Amino acid sequence: MLDDKDFIKSCDVPGPTKEAIRAIILYKSEVTSKDKVVDCGCGTGGITCEFSQRAGEVISIDTDPEAIDVTSKNLKKFGLGDNVTLINDNGSKALKNIKDIDIAIVGGSGRQLENILDIINENLNSKGRIIITAILVDTKVEAINKLKDLGYNPKIMEVNVSNGRVLDRGVLMISENPIAIITAKKR
Template identity: 35%
Template sequence: MEMIWNYKTPGIPDEFFDRIDNVPITKEDIRSIIISKLRLKEGFTALDIGCGSGSITAELILQTKGKVYAIDMDKVAIDLTEKNLTKFGILNDATIIHGLAQDVLPKLPNVDAIVIGGTTGETEQIIKLAISKLNEGGRIVVTSILIETIYNALKAMQDSELQEIDITQVTIAKAKKTSSGTMMISRNPVIIFSGTK
């Protein structure tokens, strides 16, 4: 089977992924930044909490060639993640779990990298639980577009005494053709938290 994405760089174009209206996808430019903040190595294991359409799960597998656990509470998202990983020929490298992060996390082994993209309002609890599953020296990245989540994520990361806490706000604008030329359309600003255990 021919690989859809056989480059070393992250940031697989969004159109390579199957999409469903109510299932979020982390856009390619944001995904590139998330992957770089994780400081991945080959053989790392990872956890994608709130996997949505599976775009980050796919990037994690392609970057690490390691085992990735993908969790989502939405069955439609789980099915879509499965479909996208199958499309990329990497389904066997993932364990896809339908359930709430706070129920699933205690049963999982420790990992080297964690991405949290959705927390259903239990932000602090999920981040602290996730950090407890992170190997020493491992990296965690939390993304948010909601002010409430931003506040809770900051508190949880500071309480957990992570090292190298970094907070970056990213606003991406993409070009769109109009009848009179090309204009830039801004996307939602995203806050990206990262830290080392």
């Protein structure tokens, strides 16, 4: 279990995806040690670090060189990363060369979500799973609609988490921002 607080952060890179969301993604992914995972938009490496511990191979992509750098640092910090390849490129380009994907996570797509999902759909194997995290309302709708167009039966779960700060005078709940998790399976 990785603690949100233990991740190296960066002012310019969003993340890490919070604990509860990482937990739900891991669960939904049904990851095994044989799986090939891509993390498109790896940010600070929140998702990459989790899958590095559980998957066979992780390929993490981000357009932002600083995201690649922070992800690399977090992997090192947690003693992970032997099975991780970091690619500093646009997902819509890098994903084209990654075949036979078991699990595709899209944590960032920068207005290219449809294009990225087209490529993932091509390169996902027959037991493959797609997981998209969305913090924008627009992304939720776009992800659902594109997945439907591609013939999937997408599911969406929205999660509102608050964490207690245990004070002397009682427990104060502090909210995280809502995140949607959109998932689909090849069928």
